[in-house]
Each structure stands twice: as C-alpha cells, then as structure tokens.
Amino acid sequence: LSTTTSTVMVSQALAFFEKIIEMGLHPDVTTYTTLINGLIRAGHIKPALQVFSHMGDAACEADVIFYTSLLNGLMKAKEVNRALDVLTQMEKNGCTPNTITYTIVISGLLKANEIKKALNILTQMEARGCSLDAIACNSLIDGLLKAKEVDKAFAVLTQMEKRGCSPDTITFNSLIDGLLKLNKVKNALTVFLCMDKMRCTPNVITYNSLIGGLVKRKEIGKALAILLQMERNGCTPNTSTYNTLIDGSMKVKDVNKALAIFVQMEKRGCTPNSITFNSLVDGLLKLNEVQKALTILLLMDKRGYTPNTNTYNSLIDALMKVKKVNKAIAILGQMEKRGCTPDTITYNSLIDGLLKANEVNKAIALLTYMEKRGCIPDHITYTSAALGLIQANEVGKAVILMTQMEKRGVLPD
RNA sequence: CGGAGUCCCCUUGCCGGA
Numbered sequence A: 001l002s003t004t005t006s007t008v009m010v011s012q013a014l015a016f017f018e019k020i021i022e023m024g025l026h027p028d029v030t031t032y033t034t035l036i037n038g039l040i041r042a043g044h045i046k047p048a049l050q051v052f053s054h055m056g057d058a059a060c061e062a063d064v065i066f067y068t069s070l071l072n073g074l075m076k077a078k079e080v081n082r083a084l085d086v087l088t089q090m091e092k093n094g095c096t097p098n099t100i101t102y103t104i105v106i107s108g109l110l111k112a113n114e115i116k117k118a119l120n121i122l123t124q125m126e127a128r129g130c131s132l133d134a135i136a137c138n139s140l141i142d143g144l145l146k147a148k149e150v151d152k153a154f155a156v157l158t159q160m161e162k163r164g165c166s167p168d169t170i171t172f173n174s175l176i177d178g179l180l181k182l183n184k185v186k187n188a189l190t191v192f193l194c195m196d197k198m199r200c201t202p203n204v205i206t207y208n209s210l211i212g213g214l215v216k217r218k219e220i221g222k223a224l225a226i227l228l229q230m231e232r233n234g235c236t237p238n239t240s241t242y243n244t245l246i247d248g249s250m251k252v253k254d255v256n257k258a259l260a261i262f263v264q265m266e267k268r269g270c271t272p273n274s275i276t277f278n279s280l281v282d283g284l285l286k287l288n289e290v291q292k293a294l295t296i297l298l299l300m301d302k303r304g305y306t307p308n309t310n311t312y313n314s315l316i317d318a319l320m321k322v323k324k325v326n327k328a329i330a331i332l333g334q335m336e337k338r339g340c341t342p343d344t345i346t347y348n349s350l351i352d353g354l355l356k357a358n359e360v361n362k363a364i365a366l367l368t369y370m371e372k373r374g375c376i377p378d379h380i381t382y383t384s385a386a387l388g389l390i391q392a393n394e395v396g397k398a399v400i401l402m403t404q405m406e407k408r409g410v411l412p413d
Numbered sequence B: 001c002g003g004a005g006u007c008c009c010c011u012u013g014c015c016g017g018a
Helices: A007-022 A029-041 A045-057 A064-076 A080-092 A099-111 A115-127 A134-146 A150-162 A169-181 A185-197 A204-216 A220-232 A239-251 A255-267 A274-286 A290-302 A309-321 A325-337 A344-356 A360-372 A379-391 A395-407
Strands: none
Touching: A007 A029, A029 A045, A029 A064, A045 A064, A064 A080, A064 A099, A080 A099, A080 A115, A099 A115, A099 A134, A134 A150, A134 A169, A150 A169, A169 A185, A169 A204, A185 A204, A204 A220, A204 A239, A220 A239, A239 A255, A239 A274, A255 A274, A274 A290, A274 A309, A290 A309, A309 A325, A309 A344, A325 A344, A344 A360, A344 A379, A360 A379, A379 A395
16 A cells, blocks of 8 residues: 555555455554555545544554544545544544654645634644644745745744744745746745755756646747756656647647647657647647647547546537537536546536527536536536526526525635 | 654736726
C-alpha cells in the first residue's frame, strides 16, 4: 500500500488484510496505520475512515501516529468537525498531539476556510510548547494564502526567517501560486525573482504555477517566455506544462500555436495524456475546426486513450451549440453504452442547448431525468434553465425553478 | 531505520457576466 495508488493493488492489500484476520492474527496499530494511509493515498477516504471503527472492534489501541493519520483522512474528506472531535478524543486517550498532528489540523481548517478555528488551534499549539518546523511553516503559508490571508502568510514567512529557518522551494511555490491565484501577478513575479537571490532553485511546480497564472490572464506570450526560461535553466517541462499551454493557446483562439505546442511536446519525448487530447478536442471544436478535432480523436484512439466523460461533454456541448440535438443525444447514448457516466455538466450542456433550440419541454424532461439518474442540478443548471424559460416566455416556470433552487440550498454565484 | 504532515494537480468539459 505504501507504494501504490492503483485500485487493483489496494483491493489486493485489503483482501490480504482480511485473510490475516481470518487466520486469527491480530494486526497491531502500525498495520492499521499503514492501511489507513494507503487508502487515503489512493483516494479512498471513506473506507480509510472505517478502519478506525474496525480497529476499535478489534480492541487495538490507537497511538499518536494513528490518530494523526486518521485526522489526515478526516481533513481530506473535509470532515472538519469530526476532526476536531477526534483531536479532543485523542487527548482523553492519553495521546498528545505533536507538531505533525497540529499541522494537519491547522492546514485542514484553513483549506476548509475555517480561519478562526485554525488560528485558535495554532495558539493552542504554541501554548503547549509545540513549535513550528519547516513543514508546518510551509503548510501555514500555503493555507493562509489560499484563505486569502496574505499578510498573515507573510508574517509566518518573516517568523520563520527570524528563527533561522530559511524558506525552501516549496515555500516559494506556495507564495507564487497563492499570489497568482489572488491575481497579484506582480507580487508573484517579485517573489519569483527573490528565489534566485536566496539561492533557491525553481522546480517544475514553480514554473507550472507561473505559466498557469499567466495563461489564465491570457498572457500566452509571457507564459511561453517562462517556458523558454525553464528549459534554459535545465528544468524539464512535464505533461501539465504543455497541457496548460495548449489549453491557453486555444482559449486565445490560436489553433496553430496550440498544435505547434502539441508537436513540440511529442518531439521532446513528453507523453500526452487524456487531458492533452481533451484540451485539443475541446479547443478545436470551440473554434469550429471540426475536421482537426476528429483527427485528434482518431489519434487519441490510436494511442490507446478512450474518450472519458470530459471528452464526451466537449462533443455534446459542441453539437448543442450548433443545434444538432439528435446527434448530441445519440452521443449521450453512445457514452452510456461505453460505460461513461454522464454528469451534471453533460446534462447542463444538453438542457441549455435544448432551450436555445426552443425545445422547452425536452429540456424540462431532461431536468427531471438527470435527477433520476442521480445527477444533482447545480447553479449552472438552474441559471441556464431559468434563462431559457424566460426567453420562451415562461417566466412563471422560471420563478418556480429559482425558488426550487434556493429551497435545495443551491446558491447562485 | 515497519506507520503520519507542506507546493502546481480548475492542466481539459457546462450557464451567465465582464
């Protein structure tokens, strides 16, 4: 489990674990901890949390590391309150939280936007003489920036330097990415320049953050300049780097640039993944390059990538945008037949397109149908449906829909 | 050294707005 995220391996590990129990052996805390962490790493958060009760049944006592791992899982599942309960419970059971425990709790709280609670725990941590190590500082800086607490993040940075703990590449990456996401591009670039002065080497993540930030602002030229710089500095771009640039080029309607980047990535021996192909297909369809999109779909197939929900969503949306309702519905059937589950976005595209094609009744029918299939309408579904209804002179129905939306706790953006 | 924590991962798909 500690070396894999593969579903097959995880189920094998679980099967083996059951065998151990069937054999009448009693796994100890360490085994349970390995299990819980393996499951978390593989993204199976729910089963990971079940390990806790399993362990209780087996009368095996949890220790600090186990509780810390459990808290990690709870935070990843955004079960903030349960996590805080566990934090209390562990102390009752004689397990004193350490720096790692507090780091997990605090950064989890920050990611859940529970800033006050996070700062409370931080105070508690310090009051107990539990000091911040480098990782704790990095987590704090990252979490505070993601919670838009720029000043507090920089305060931690100052603190850490004062204590002779110098910021590393991860610290800078958090700062750069956080600032970019807050649209503080200039500050991000300043921080980037600081790295050099502090003899800190940028890595792929640094460059990917920068490129991503620039691309979001449609500054493709600058993003490409960063690509050149990263290559000059001996940092090899990865698939994400190229994917970001391909998508960005498409978003500024530069098909040729997008394709050139695709060619370049292959020449450099960087393997495209399904995101690469989806970005190309989606971009080409949006720019009416249908033939080229089909070519990419064929290439994708030749490389052994099967279309996924995103691929189908791009196709369906493109078809609906040119009002090819029947074709789109045919694709919907095809995707289901191939084991690809339509999601809210699939239905949103269809509903929006149907309304724009004056197929009001079909749109409403689909709205009911999607729920039957377990797809929850979101604010986009409602916005698009209400707008379509208004345009079809069905203002009354639109109002009813918006009321329904609020009742369900779906908030308009 | 049997087990725990930090950075890009919204890098791809849907409405509206700018």
